[in-house]
Amino acid sequence: MDICQQPPWIELWQGLECTLCRFEDFHLPIDATDAIVWQVCQDNGLHLITGNRNAEGPRSLEMTIRQRNSAACLPVLTLADPDRILRDFQYAESVVESLFDVLIDPDVFRGTGRLFLP
Template sequence: MIILVDHHLEGYIVLLQGALANEGWLDLLPIHFVLLEEAGLAINSSDRVVWQFAQQRQMILLTANRKMKGKDSLEQTIREENTSISLPVVTIGRVDRLSNREYREQCAARLVEIILYPETCIGVGRVFIP
């Protein structure tokens, strides 16, 4: 599974990857984190463009973005474009708490659950973790 990491999480993704590695998940599952720039997207791409990019390539978008400001906001995009076969946007509820080991492990566990059982989240639009 490819996880497209929103630019707001770039500094935090190493912590989440570390939690996944410590639990052995990165050895067991094909999880690959891709930053926007690595995917060829500008960091100032609209939320709509990022969401569409992720959906077209069957990527899960990982973000901390919960705002609904403007016609191209992530929440507005999900409301307008989400379908019954869309992959979820996984939103870390409290990104500031990723520095806390317990919270980070909870986020990692929930992300693994989503990856292992994607059918439970297909079409829901957004999943908050932990």
């Protein structure tokens, strides 16, 4: 999400005090289950940004959302086409705009489970 830290988005990024967190920041193994990653994000008030995931198995991200989502939960932000972000600047801008729509007022989106960007 380097684009978020460049003009014209950098001021908004900094104003919202956004940071990127990685698995190692929470001592999560790279092969942590979707359910564990989701729970760590919820426990720490973090938005989980991911590519589209499947609903295979009881610990898949989709199944986790279905089973554990509540009105207090932050949504999972799903990149509809992650590869396109790298090759299509206008699309990347649309994704970032959608992302900031959520980050500016996250409480509006609590309980929605999943939001696709853009």
